[in-house]
Structures are given as C-alpha cells and as structure tokens.
Amino acid sequence: QLQLQESGPGLVKPSETLSLTCAVSGGSISSSNHYWGWIRQPPGKGLEWIGVIHYSGSTSYSPSLKSRVTISVDTSKNQFSLKLSSVTVADTAVYYCSRYSGTIGWFDPWGQGTLVTVSS
Amino acid sequence: DIVMTQSPLSLPVTPGEPASISCRSSQSLLHSNGYTFLNWYLQKPGQSPQLLISLSSDRASGVPDRFSGSGSGTDFTLKISRVEAEDVGVYYCMQALQTPLTFGPGTKVYIK
Numbered sequence: 289q290l291q292l293q294e295s296g297p298g299l300v301k302p303s304e305t306l307s308l309t310c311a312v313s314g315g316s317i318s319s320s321n322h323y324w325g326w327i328r329q330p331p332g333k334g335l336e337w338i339g340v341i342h343y344s345g346s347t348s349y350s351p352s353l354k355s356r357v358t359i360s361v362d363t364s365k366n367q368f369s370l371k372l373s374s375v376t377v378a379d380t381a382v383y384y385c386s387r388y389s390g391t392i393g394w395f396d397p398w399g400q401g402t403l404v405t406v407s408s
Numbered sequence: 409d410i411v412m413t414q415s416p417l418s419l420p421v422t423p424g425e426p427a428s429i430s431c432r433s434s435q436s437l438l439h440s441n442g443y444t445f446l447n448w449y450l451q452k453p454g455q456s457p458q459l460l461i462s463l464s465s466d467r468a469s470g471v472p473d474r475f476s477g478s479g480s481g482t483d484f485t486l487k488i489s490r491v492e493a494e495d496v497g498v499y500y501c502m503q504a505l506q507t508p509l510t511f512g513p514g515t516k517v518y519i520k
Contacts (some may be wrong), residue, residue, distance in 0.1 A: 311492075317433075333494055334500065334511055334512075334513050334514050335449075335511040336499055336511070337507075337511070348507050351507070351508060384456055392445075392462050392463060392504075393445045393447065393462065393504025393505075393509075394447050394459050394462040394468070395449075395502075395505075396468065397456075397459075398456040398457055398458070399456065401456050406459075
C-alpha cells in the first residue's frame with residue numbers, strides 16, 4: 289500500500305528557509321492521475337493547504353504562501369519536496385504530505401506529519 | 409476563496425447513538441462535470457487526517473458503512489448512524505472545486 293514519509297529539520301530560525309522532503313513508497317510518484325501535496329496544521333489549529341505538484345512539474349500554490357513556496361519533484365528518488373522561505377513563528381506547524389487525486393479531489397493517504405518549529 | 413464553515417464546532421456523543429455534522433460552503437461545489445467536490449476527513453487524536461468521504465457521498469475504501477455523506481450545492485452533512493468510541497476526533501470538510509483548496513474549521517467529536 290502507498291505510504292508517505294516526511295523528513296527534515298524540526299527547528300528553523302526566523303527568516304531562514306524551511307525544507308522538507310516526502311518519500312513515497314508502495315507506488316510510483318509518476319502517476320498521471322495524481323498530484324502530490326503539502327498541508328500544514330499549526331499547533332491546536334485547523335488544516336491549511338500549501339500546494340500540490342504533478343510529476344510533470346506542474347504546480348499549484350496557495351495564494352497566501354505563493355511568494356515564499358516552492359514544491360519540486362524528484363521522480364528518480366520517488367519523492368517530492370517543500371521549501372518555504374523567510375519563515376516566521378507563524379509558520380510553526382505540523383507539515384503533512386499527501387497524494388492528491390486530480391480527478392476526484394481528495395487527499396489520501398497522508399504522511400504521519402512532521403513538526404517544524406520556527407524559533408531563534 | 410471558497411470559505412467553509414462547520415457546525416457544531418464541538419459535539420458530545422453517546423456510543424450507539426447517531427451523530428451529525430453540518431458543513432457549508434460560500435459557493436456551490438458543483439462542477440460542470442456533474443460532480444460535487446466536497447470531502448470529509450477524520451483526524452483521530454495524535455494521528456494524521458484520514459479520508460472518509462469524497463464527492464460529497466462516496467465512502468473511501470475501508471470506511472465503515474455507519475459513516476455517510478450527503479448534500480449538494482452549498483450544504484452538506486456527515487452522519488454517523490451509531491457512534492463508536494473509536495470515532496472520536498476532529499472532523500473536517502474540504503472543498504476541492506477550485507484552488508486554493510480550503511478546509512472547514514473542524515468539529516471536535518468526543519464521548520459524553
């Protein structure tokens with residue numbers, strides 16, 4: 289079965305760049321029908337969509353984060369990545385990666401999530 | 409952006425009894441292809457969200473049939489026919505009609 293696993297630093301300093309990777313196992317990231325996405329959840333709060341990428345490289349980002357976000361894909365490693373620049377304490381959150389169906393519009397499955405804290 | 413709202417935000421439930429959560433969108437989620445792009449997720453305590461319902465009423469694989477989704481346009485409902493203890497957590501609705509994809513604020517379901 290498809291599994292996703294986030295990895296990356298758990299602590300990032302303000303103004304620096306947050307970098308996370310999502311490793312996909314049990315299936316190929318080069319699926320024409322699916323996108324691969326990032327969603328975040330500040331502690332004790334709700335879910336916020338960050339963006340998605342297709343294996344072809346096509347992306348879609350949240351307008352509120354678009355100026356700071358880059359999502360990329362590495363099909364040779366079956367993984368995709370998130371970079372969020374100029375972070376502030378407001379970017380402290382659990383970051384989830386997930387597969388997104390471009391035709392039906394669901395996120396499934398989700399990775400276990402990784403907490404990223406922005407602090408000096 | 410499409411704004412999603414949910415009610416109630418907190419729902420005490422009794423095992424064996426039914427429960428219902430409402431979700432509303434600021435605009436219709438009906439696509440020109442005839443599908444309605446509304447999903448439901450459950451985030452159990454300490455876990456990642458899991459897909460329950462897609463396209464307003466399609467149960468995801470492995471989801472018990474006590475969960476059902478209904479609704480159209482802007483008004484949607486998630487129903488649990490008989491609540492079990494394992495159903496506690498936060499339920500989110502999400503619209504996938506257009507980007508930015510947006511989630512409701514969540515409904516926390518807990519045992520009375």
